[in-house]
Amino acid sequence: MKTVDLQQERGAPVRTSFSSGSHNKAQTLSGSLTPVGGVTMEKQFFGVKRPLRVIVIGAGISGLNFFKRAEEQGGNLEIVCYEKNADIGGTWLENRYPGCACDIPSVVYQFPWRPARWSRYWSYSEEIWSYLKVVEQENRFVEKYVKLQHQVEELSWSDKEAKWRVSVHDVQHDLHFYDEAEVVINCTGVLSKWKWPSIPGLQTFQGTLLHSAAWDSSISLKGKRVALVGAGSSAVQILPNIYPDVEKVYTWVRSKVWITGNFSQSFTRADGSNYQYTDEQQKIFDEANNDEYLAYRKMVEQPFNRRFEFIMNGTEAQKATFDYCEEHMKTNLQTRPDLIEKIVPTDFYVGCRRPTPGYGYLQSLCASKTTAYTETLETISEKGFFDPDGNEQEVDVIICATGFDTSFKPRIPLLVNGVDMRQKWTQEQHPPSYLSVALGGVPNYLISGGAYFPVAHGSFFPLIDSFCKYALKLIEKIQVDNIAWVAPNEMKTKQFLGRANDFLKQTAWNGPCSSWFKGGTVDGQPALYPGSRLSFMKLIENVRFEDYDIEYLDPDDPFAFLGNGQHVCEEDGSDVTWYLGTNSDQNLSDILLKRMAAPKSV
Incomplete structure (x- = not known):
């Protein structure tokens, strides 16, 4: 077994990136005497997305959806995904037992952006996985982002570095190494760690x-x-x-x-x-x-x-x-x-x-x-x-057929400035989940399907899509505003959980049954969103930054992102009169120059 550090071996083939060319153009202007966080302040335009690295864990439905939305909405992002299995698909790759099927109709159990042709009203696992594989191949996601048979074993955040240090095991080659990123997105999902029952013999x-x-x-x-x-x-x-x-x-x-x-x-x-x-x-x-x-x-x-x-x-x-x-x-x-x-x-x-x-x-x-x-x-x-x-x-x-570990607590060491958060949360049934998308006090860490996610009814696909859009809005804020890190405020997280738990007492979810909503217990606390799936999707349409603690790259100058006083739209060829409305016909300029020219003097 060999251990390497990717920060020392930069030639290791683990990086794939995409970026927006116009932002790169603005990004490369030079001549300033005041570099901050790798960004040239005097020459930087307001609105530029600084380069950011994102590590995604898991290439199931959430991972694939994030890649797609990142290509549409992101810019100047370098993405790598570590997937423990030999192929993409997560739950639908792993579960192939007789009769394995989705209990949600096929036509709504699919990406909103990629409707497909289905053979049955309810699809079996093989067809669902085939659909996910087609989507991956159409978009070349594995080629661009995914490292298969790579198991993430530890996450460690440092405020000083404003980065995650990620321990990875390349299972195929039995190679251990470290990688780094400003943001980590956990896309391992709710049903990813199966377990044997505890039965004597x-x-x-x-x-x-x-x-x-x-x-x-x-x-x-x-x-x-x-x-x-x-x-x-x-x-x-x-x-x-x-x-x-x-x-x-x-x-x-x-x-x-x-x-x-x-x-x-x-x-x-x-x-x-x-x-x-x-x-x-x-x-x-x-x-x-x-x-x-x-x-x-x-x-x-x-x-x-x-x-x-x-x-x-x-x-x-x-x-x-x-x-x-x-x-x-x-x-x-x-x-x-x-x-x-x-x-x-x-x-x-x-x-x-x-x-x-x-x-x-x-x-x-x-x-x-x-x-x-x-x-x-x-x-x-x-x-x-x-x-x-x-x-x-x-x-x-x-x-x-005894299910999965649905405890919601981190399954690998999750360290923040040297403190293992699993030990900090030992007295709690569930981790301090903020809206299911993040954890109180944990910087630059996002979760698809975390505790208090609305898993109890309906298709996961639109919920996951909403999460991915949310994640990209938060990431863009970090990029544009020269932010080192954001983390849900611990008091705001506690207040959300208090509200959620009080609401859940009024629901069937709180009844005396054993359910994985409660971690397999009868009398535990349900870890479900306090409301409908529509309420959840509406809630996370926008990031409530008032609920986050924010640390800037330059704490003494949190407005440094204003840069040279101009917005990037003045440089990248964008519409600089967007506030007047949008033309349906983009070819009117030449016509109007002739038609609306000042009349010749008499």
Whole structure:
């Protein structure tokens, strides 16, 4: 194993950048006697974006979206992304278990800026990953920005340097090195670190042991005896999809859970099942039908933004949703009244956990080849497991669909001026999240999908897109105003969390269920945005800099960015009369010079 420092070996092939040429032109003017922070002050135009380096962690949906928006909105940015996997895609690269699909309709589970042609109303993981790969290849994101099989192992911020020092492991070559950047953006997402369950004897099992987030597709379940551990969204999809092949399946539903009909059923079959688009329907995806496709997307998306009220305690919408889902579950479990009593919730409302659509799951629970336990799985043996009566049941395969580490706390050392923030936050269930996009007191560090992100309903794509636009506005402020660092004020962060936690007490999310919103606990604090997804997107349309602590490159001259007294638009060929409005026809000047010239004197 070799360790190098990129700051010493500048030839290491890890840097890719893009910039706006006009700003570079203004940036390179020289002759000043007062260089500050690498910027020539007397010759600098107000509005110039100083060069800035950004390290992105993760090349899943968030990373790809950031690259796209940075190319559109950014300038003078040098971007490198470290991705732990051998390809892009994050969750949709890793999760390939039988039946793995998105519970959000395909046409709204995509980048707003890259609508695609989909084969089904709800897409399976392979198609979603293929879509992400097409987007990456169209834009050459890996070529330009991404270092695959590179694991970030530590982040360390220094106020003195106004930079992050990032420890990276090149897994493929077993090489460790350090990199530096002014800004770090954590795009690892909510569901990125899967975990084995803590069940005595698990690692002694002599058969095939699988995890839903690390599926081995070479394993056949045909004619096998299978134990399926877990009752979350992965298990709900796995059971009906393996049932036709297995000889016998044992599964555990130890907590009450809402198994709902599929989301956005207005366009689906009467039974709520998935379907393939016909050739005629797929014509709507053609470029010539952009208006129709947009209208269809908006129709499918709209219900997700209209039903927030069912989350609020005491509302008619909440009661109606409870009654509907209760009837749905009882109807599908009617042959197993014992399961109705054990797993249909009575003490918390729909939404306490993220609703789990499960076409075929309840029917499979009741089917003849399934044995469903409502007790805890206590012990696993070399040959199988011990049932609640103490009898050993032999199985060939154990599938652990037991989810991810959703604690929201940093999974690697996060140091600020030598202090590991993980140790500082040991007494807190969640880190001090500011609007889910940053952490109180942590400079130049942004997070996509952090604690208090609105993960409970709807597609992540528009939320992630909103975050990326927010991040670029904050970065531009740092560039233009010659700022060394910005960090959410710790008191403002505390006030936001106080407001959020008080609001969440009024919602179904605070009910007595075990959910990953609470880090897998029953009585923990939900880490969700205190409101609807629309409220969140509106909130982060603009950066509330009044909530940030700001340190300038020159603390004694925070207005140094005004530079030579001129704005960059006076130099780069921009419209210098923008305040009068915008011409739809840019070729009017020559015509008007002739038409509006002063009349000849008589």
